[in-house]
Amino acid sequence: MSHPFEVGKTYRNRSGEYVVQEIVGDRMSIRYADGRNLETSVTIQARIWENIHFEKQMAMADERKRQAMEERRVARQRTARARKARSKPTFDGFEESDFEEKARGLAWSSRKELGRVLAYDLTQRTTESFDYRIVPRRSRVHVMRQEYYDQEVTEINAALFVAVSKRGASYGFQVGKPAGKPKAQWPWSTLVKALATEDTLRQTLRATLDEQGLQLDIYAMEVSYGLVGRITAHADGFLWQHEDAEQEVSRVMSGEELGEYLQNVAPNQRCDLFARKRMAPEKAIKAGPGVASEMATVLEALVPLYEASVGA
Numbered sequence: 001m002s003h004p005f006e007v008g009k010t011y012r013n014r015s016g017e018y019v020v021q022e023i024v025g026d027r028m029s030i031r032y033a034d035g036r037n038l039e040t041s042v043t044i045q046a047r048i049w050e051n052i053h054f055e056k057q058m059a060m061a062d063e064r065k066r067q068a069m070e071e072r073r074v075a076r077q078r079t080a081r082a083r084k085a086r087s088k089p090t091f092d093g094f095e096e097s098d099f100e101e102k103a104r105g106l107a108w109s110s111r112k113e114l115g116r117v118l119a120y121d122l123t124q125r126t127t128e129s130f131d132y133r134i135v136p137r138r139s140r141v142h143v144m145r146q147e148y149y150d151q152e153v154t155e156i157n158a159a160l161f162v163a164v165s166k167r168g169a170s171y172g173f174q175v176g177k178p179a180g181k182p183k184a185q186w187p188w189s190t191l192v193k194a195l196a197t198e199d200t201l202r203q204t205l206r207a208t209l210d211e212q213g214l215q216l217d218i219y220a221m222e223v224s225y226g227l228v229g230r231i232t233a234h235a236d237g238f239l240w241q242h243e244d245a246e247q248e249v250s251r252v253m254s255g256e257e258l259g260e261y262l263q264n265v266a267p268n269q270r271c272d273l274f275a276r277k278r279m280a281p282e283k284a285i286k287a288g289p290g291v292a293s294e295m296a297t298v299l300e301a302l303v304p305l306y307e308a309s310v311g312a
Helices: 042-087 111-126 187-197 199-212 255-264 281-301 303-310
Strands: 010-013 016-024 027-032 037-041 131-134 140-144 158-165 168-177 215-221 225-234 237-243 248-253 271-279
Touching: 010 042, 027 042, 037 042, 111 131, 111 140, 111 158, 111 281, 158 187, 158 303, 168 187, 168 281, 168 303, 187 199, 187 255, 187 271, 187 303, 199 215, 199 225, 199 237, 199 255, 199 271, 199 281, 199 303, 237 255, 248 255, 271 281, 281 303
Parallel strands: none
Antiparallel strands: 010 016, 016 027, 027 037, 131 140, 140 158, 158 168, 168 271, 215 225, 215 271, 225 237, 237 248
16 A cells, blocks of 8 residues: 555654654554654554645745745835835925025925925924915915915914024914904904813913923004014913013913913904014035925924814
């Protein structure tokens, strides 16, 4: 009869390895590695031996398949990273000329590049789709979600922004309203109402001002248009400050008082709110391309304020 066994050679069954001692017809004598002897059937042991080999071959095939799948996965990731690296926009950094007055005013030449980088980074960081817009006749770029942006009436928009002047770069969040009775659907109205009623949003704002070193600047039309209040994080609340030619005044505000203040400031006059950070020209230039990442970190921290203003 046909079988794979030879006397003196080592094989295996479910109990372990053994050496064939003798074969007579369909009977065989085997000895295990621990010294035990067994009289058994050649047919049964041959079937077990073949099954073990089949299972081993199947396991090897599965492992080759797994390795091939892993290699394909790694290759796809490598390709995706390469594609992402090719598609990722770049910003080379600010130059001295970006902070100098031009014939038509101050406007840095690489606004589009920086806007594209910030929109890309925020999209990657938040999983929401951000876009950017150059603000007409201003040295400023807005980063926002396109579905919440009114390109026809830009003065009522809420946006994350970067602006450049002779004093340096400023970046953060802004929202404003023109003169007249504000409409309930405007981002200004939505944000002010949320800050007046939502303690979680007030706490988020205070924490963001504190952790990112930001200030909340309120501009309004009173006798003339100008800064009417600067608000910073203070203890568990906020510190409101105002300075004019004659005096400097300040007072501590709770979150509720801040909400009430914003509801009452210049109710029917033009008003703008900026939560922002400033950077001197020298520091902005020295930061090189890395300035975009530094700005993106601040803008990301302000996304909750932005989303509260657009009702996202």
